[in-house]
Amino acid sequence: MSDDRARVRERAEAVLRRLAGESARLRDDQWRAIEALVVERRRVLCVQRTGWGKSAVYFVATALLRHGRPGGVAQGRHGGQVAQGRHGGQVAQGRHGGQVAQGHNGGPVALDGSGGTTCGPTVIVSPLLALMRNQIETAARAGIRARTINSANLDEWDEITAEIAAGTVDVLLISPERLNNPDFRDGVLPRLAATTGLLVVDEAHCISDWGHDFRPDYRRLRTFLAGLPAGTPVLATTATANARVTEDVAEQLGDALVLRGPLDRESLRLTVLELPSPAHRLGWLADHLERLPGSGIIYTLTVAAAGETAEFLRSRGYTVAAYTGQSDDAQRRAVERDLLDNKLKAVVATSALGMGFDKPDLGFVVHLGAPPSPIAYYQQVGRAGRAVAGAEVLLLPGAEDLAVWRYFASLAFPPEEQVRAVLAALSPDRPLSIPALEPIVDLRRARLELMLKVLDVDGAVRRVRGGWVATGQPWHYDAARLRRVAETRAAEQRAMLEYAATDGCRMEFLRRCLDDPAAAPCGRCDRCVGPRLPAEVSAPGLAAARAFLGRAGVEIPPKKLWPTGLDAVGVPLRGRISPAEQALPGRAVGRLAGLGWGARLRALVGPEAGDAELPTDLAGAVIEVLRVWAHGDDRWPARPVGVVAVGSRRRPRLVRGVAELIARTGRLPLLGEVSPGASPGSGPRGNSAQRVRALHGAFSVPAPLAAALRDLTGPVLLVDDLVDSGWTMAVVARLLRQAGAPAVLPFALAVTV
Ligand SMILES: [Zn+2]
Numbered sequence: 001m002s003d004d005r006a007r008v009r010e011r012a013e014a015v016l017r018r019l020a021g022e023s024a025r026l027r028d029d030q031w032r033a034i035e036a037l038v039v040e041r042r043r044v045l046c047v048q049r050t051g052w053g054k055s056a057v058y059f060v061a062t063a064l065l066r067h068g069r070p071g072g073v074a075q076g077r078h079g080g081q082v083a084q085g086r087h088g089g090q091v092a093q094g095r096h097g098g099q100v101a102q103g104h105n106g107g108p109v110a111l112d113g114s115g116g117t118t119c120g121p122t123v124i125v126s127p128l129l130a131l132m133r134n135q136i137e138t139a140a141r142a143g144i145r146a147r148t149i150n151s152a153n154l155d156e157w158d159e160i161t162a163e164i165a166a167g168t169v170d171v172l173l174i175s176p177e178r179l180n181n182p183d184f185r186d187g188v189l190p191r192l193a194a195t196t197g198l199l200v201v202d203e204a205h206c207i208s209d210w211g212h213d214f215r216p217d218y219r220r221l222r223t224f225l226a227g228l229p230a231g232t233p234v235l236a237t238t239a240t241a242n243a244r245v246t247e248d249v250a251e252q253l254g255d256a257l258v259l260r261g262p263l264d265r266e267s268l269r270l271t272v273l274e275l276p277s278p279a280h281r282l283g284w285l286a287d288h289l290e291r292l293p294g295s296g297i298i299y300t301l302t303v304a305a306a307g308e309t310a311e312f313l314r315s316r317g318y319t320v321a322a323y324t325g326q327s328d329d330a331q332r333r334a335v336e337r338d339l340l341d342n343k344l345k346a347v348v349a350t351s352a353l354g355m356g357f358d359k360p361d362l363g364f365v366v367h368l369g370a371p372p373s374p375i376a377y378y379q380q381v382g383r384a385g386r387a388v389a390g391a392e393v394l395l396l397p398g399a400e401d402l403a404v405w406r407y408f409a410s411l412a413f414p415p416e417e418q419v420r421a422v423l424a425a426l427s428p429d430r431p432l433s434i435p436a437l438e439p440i441v442d443l444r445r446a447r448l449e450l451m452l453k454v455l456d457v458d459g460a461v462r463r464v465r466g467g468w469v470a471t472g473q474p475w476h477y478d479a480a481r482l483r484r485v486a487e488t489r490a491a492e493q494r495a496m497l498e499y500a501a502t503d504g505c506r507m508e509f510l511r512r513c514l515d516d517p518a519a520a521p522c523g524r525c526d527r528c529v530g531p532r533l534p535a536e537v538s539a540p541g542l543a544a545a546r547a548f549l550g551r552a553g554v555e556i557p558p559k560k561l562w563p564t565g566l567d568a569v570g571v572p573l574r575g576r577i578s579p580a581e582q583a584l585p586g587r588a589v590g591r592l593a594g595l596g597w598g599a600r601l602r603a604l605v606g607p608e609a610g611d612a613e614l615p616t617d618l619a620g621a622v623i624e625v626l627r628v629w630a631h632g633d634d635r636w637p638a639r640p641v642g643v644v645a646v647g648s649r650r651r652p653r654l655v656r657g658v659a660e661l662i663a664r665t666g667r668l669p670l671l672g673e674v675s676p677g678a679s680p681g682s683g684p685r686g687n688s689a690q691r692v693r694a695l696h697g698a699f700s701v702p703a704p705l706a707a708a709l710r711d712l713t714g715p716v717l718l719v720d721d722l723v724d725s726g727w728t729m730a731v732v733a734r735l736l737r738q739a740g741a742p743a744v745l746p747f748a749l750a751v752t753v
Contacts, residue, residue, distance in 0.1 A: 008039055008064065015063040016056060018143070029261055030057050036257050037061045037198065037233040043256040045204065047246055049263045050239045050382035051360075058200045058235055059144060059171075062122040065197050065233075066170055119197030121169045125176055125221065126202040127354075139171055146171040149178060149188070152329075161188060164195065176206070179220035180453060182463050193227030201253075204236035208248040209485055211241065213376065216453035225254065239263070240379040243515040262518040263378075263511050267385030270506040270525040271533050272395045272499075278595045279549050281368055281396045282309065283541035286316040288533065289346065292392050294363025295339055298348045299380055301369040301404045302593040304753070309368060309595065310348040312548045316541075323349040351380070360387030370397040372405040373492035374499050374513040394533065397500045400599050403606070405493050411447055412486060416477040418443060419451060423460060423470060431467035435564040439689035448687070503527065549596035552621040553628055556586035556723050556746050559730035563688035571696045583733035584637065584715065586746030587629050588723060589621045591753065597621065601750040604654070605722040611650065614657040618749065622658060623665055626747075640745055641714035642669045644705065646732055647676040651721050658749065659719040671716065672705035674732050691727040699732055706739045715743035724752045 009026070012034050016024045026034070030053055036042045038061050046054060139146040147160050147169050163169045172192070178184045205211040207218040225234065236253055238245075250256040275281050285298070300306045303324040310322035321335045321344055332352075338344045340359050347353060351371070365384040371377050377395070385391025418441050425440045426432055434448060441448065452468055455461040460475035461468050495513055502509050504521070505528050511519035521528055560582065562573040590597030592606060600618060603609060614622070629636055643666075645659035656673070663670040677698050701709070709716070716736060723729055723746070733744040 005035060005039055008035070011064060012038075012060050015060045019056065019059055024056075026056070026060070027053070029259065033057045033235065033259055034061050034064070036259075037235055038064045041231045041233050043234040043253045044236070045246065045250050045253060045256040045258045046235065046237045047241050047258065047260040047263075048237065048239060049261065049265055050379075051265070051386035052239070052261060054202075054235075054237045058122060058124065058198070059139065061198055061233070061235070062144065062170060065119040066121070120167075120195035121164055122171045122198040122200060123192060123196045124171060124173045124200040124202060125179070125224075126173060126200075127176055127206060127215065136173065144170045146173060148173040149184070150175060151177075151181075157184075157188065161191070164192070176215060176217035176220070179224065180217050180456065180463060182465055185220070185223070189224065190227055193224055194229065196228055196232055199224065199228060199232065199234045201234070201236040203238055204249050204253075205238040205241040205245050207236075207252055208241075208245045209481075210248055210488060211245045211375075213240075213379075216450060216457055219454075219457035222252065222457075239382060240375050240514065242375065242513065246515075263514050263516040264507060264518070264522065265382060265385065267389055267391050268381060268393045268507065268522075268524070269390060269532065270381070270393045270395075270510075270522075271531065272397065272506070272526065273533065273535050274500070275396055275535070275537070278398060278400070278599070279542060279545040280537050281398065282312055282545035282549065282595070283537040283543075284396065284535075285309070285313060285366070285368070286318075286544060287536075287538050287541040289313065289318055292364040292366070292394075293390065294361060294388070295342050295344055295359075296346050296362055296364035296366065296392075297339075297353060297380075297383060298346050298366045298368060299353075299371070300348060300350060301371070301401065303350055304591045304593040304598070305368065305595050306348045306350050308549075312545065313346070313348070315548065316544065318345050320344060320346045320348055323347050323353045325350060325352040327352075351376075354380075357383060358386070359383070362386070362391065363388065364392040364394065366392075366394045366396065368396050368398075369401045369404065370395055370496050370500065372401075372408055372489070372496060374495050374510055375492065377496065377499070378510045378514060392533070395500060400602075402493075403602060404593070409486070409489060411444075411450075412489070413454065413482055414443055414447060414451055416479065419455070419477060422448075422451065423455070423475065426461055426468055426470035428470050428472055431464050431469050433467040435689070436467065436568070437565075438563065438687040439565040439569040439693060442687065442690045444687050552589045552597060553625040554588050554591055554594075554751060556588055556726070556729065556748060556751055558583045558585055558733075558746075559726055563692055565689050566692060566696075569689070569693050571693050573692065573696065577730065577734070581734040581737045583718070583729055583744045583746050586718075586723075586729065586748070587625050588748040588751045589618065589625055590750060592722075592750050593753065597750075605651070605750050609651075611653045614654060614661060619661055622661060622749070626662065626666065636715070636745055638714050638743070640666070640668060640717045641712055642671040642708065642716045644671050644716050644718050644736060644741075645673045646718065646720040646728060647673045647699070648721060649676050654749075655719060655721050658721070658747075662717060662719060662747070668717070669708075671708045672702060674705070674735065675700050675702055688725060688727065691725045692731065695727055695731040699735055701735050701739045709736060710740040712740065712742055715745045716741050718744050718746050720746070720748045722750050722752070723748045 009031055012031065013026055016026055033044055033046055034057055036044045048054065136146045136148060145168065149157055149160055149172065164172065201221060206213050206215040207221060208214060234253060236249060241249060246258060250258050275284055298309060300309055303326050306322045306324050310320050313320045321338065323332055323335045335347055336357065339347050362384045365381045371380065381393040384393055421441045422437060425437060434445060437448060452461060456463055458475060459471060459473045462471050499506065499509055506525040507522035508519045560577055562575060562577060566573050590601055592598055592602055604612060643659050643663040645655050648655040659670060677700055718729065718733060718736065720728060729746045733746065736744050
């Protein structure tokens, strides 16, 4: 057998040379993975650093499995082979071991299919389209025919499945979300599983809810794994799994061979710079970005911060672009392309520029704000320096990071009563869509979707065309496990703070977080060799950053449509909001998550803030925003003729103070306050339908205010402290319009997003 294995290795080396050039050689650890897949037909979990070369492993394995020339006679070339391979793992194993070994005498492995196809296609499950585009290009260069099935090419699914059946597809790439799509799950997945020659699961740590990046769609892989013919090899890869996650993933794969390598990244030079304020951090970037090598990524924790940072750096002459989950796909693609082509100095991104983005010569990764987990941090910085000798990795932590972490943590799996409410609302035969469920349960859409996916994998609900149905299977709320997961998250946050503060080697610290037994001082980081990047911020750089962050004013877009499903809960509002009842576009001082006014605004109107007087600096900002609104490029359609305050139970002093300030400064009459009446109910976390349901009927216009509104000839300014969902402004503006206000201009101190 060892002779056979040697011959398989020769063939593997030949394939690699075709993929990566004449000088390319498989390392022993790569060969061990290929051997386990191709010769032993095993399930393998590779925990290896980014840049280790996992794609070489699965492309070489694919070529050997797909086109190992049949050692037998012509029978091998006919369709019967695939059918035979489908049943009985033992038969397939024996046949393949022999085939591959005997096929070597034919010279280079044919990737064009002329050698005869022996296995079904390799299926790669990979989380991001960015990665899939890179993979398809790499594969095509090597003569491997790759296709992808995704939401954007629905009309090609039939054609692609026909090609798979005809044996002309070598690699099929799918996103994990596909696995939960009903048409794909019921129509494509069973046939695909039966013909899969090799299953590759990229970023496999996502399958474990112990990990920092659990994705419920990954749980559907269990169905896929269960449908594979016995003896079908499986390769799962991750660069970011500690011992606990590794064990969990290996168990879910079913008796997987774990191949773990050292997680050092020899090109990375880690640095932490503690700078006193957001202005110092932006100023530092403006001063020093130029000197960072090549092109890189600047990560921010929020969408607002990504936009602001990109805008500021552009104003300082840098070619940078923002990249967030709110950019559309075409925009994101263009930005990726420009970064790959070195047309940008940097992309300012949220974690949406994530797993699998591959630019081997990425010169630096800067974090403006720390992510909540050292493992997430290790993963993000691993995008730098894959194929260059040295790359700069810099963390600029801020005191405000903790507030963002708390917000992320609040999006965890919901409490039992909310889960039970959803289960009670679902029936076995009449599907309910997410918008139809929203009036029933007080959860934001993303959180509701995540919960349903988890329940789906647990077997309690099922996604069908048109929505979700209950399966009637009993379901257990695993409070103990959820508590342990929450404790794990909290421990990760503490570890991230320790990373910034540590006196020891930073790379060693990260590797220990990943349970890397070979963790040792790196000899490159700022702790090992002293600081190499200056901490100074120039006076002009700091002044520019302060001026930029001091700007005030963001738009409050008016609501145009009522949420769906309100009639089901007794609220008679549906469809378009009549133009006669809408607000006009409004203004706020800033965003709660923003870098500039964000920290000041969070202290005043954030989730934990009580009532207070309006501080002087914010009073100045309020006046400035109104001045620009009155005289700037994008000004209000008509000068307001009066001020109305939204009656506030939580912060009456603050809201009244803002309304009085505006009335006094603009010499406008303060017409009164809309009464808050009963408690507006659910907190700001609820979804749209829940908010409108709680707000509808909660406010009323007192008679003196109604009388004043009837005589107006211009718009009123409607003043509130915080615009979160935006529904308070929409509901109150409607009341004012109904009472006779000719137009309503909303004004608030802050908007949430
Ligand atoms: Zn070090």
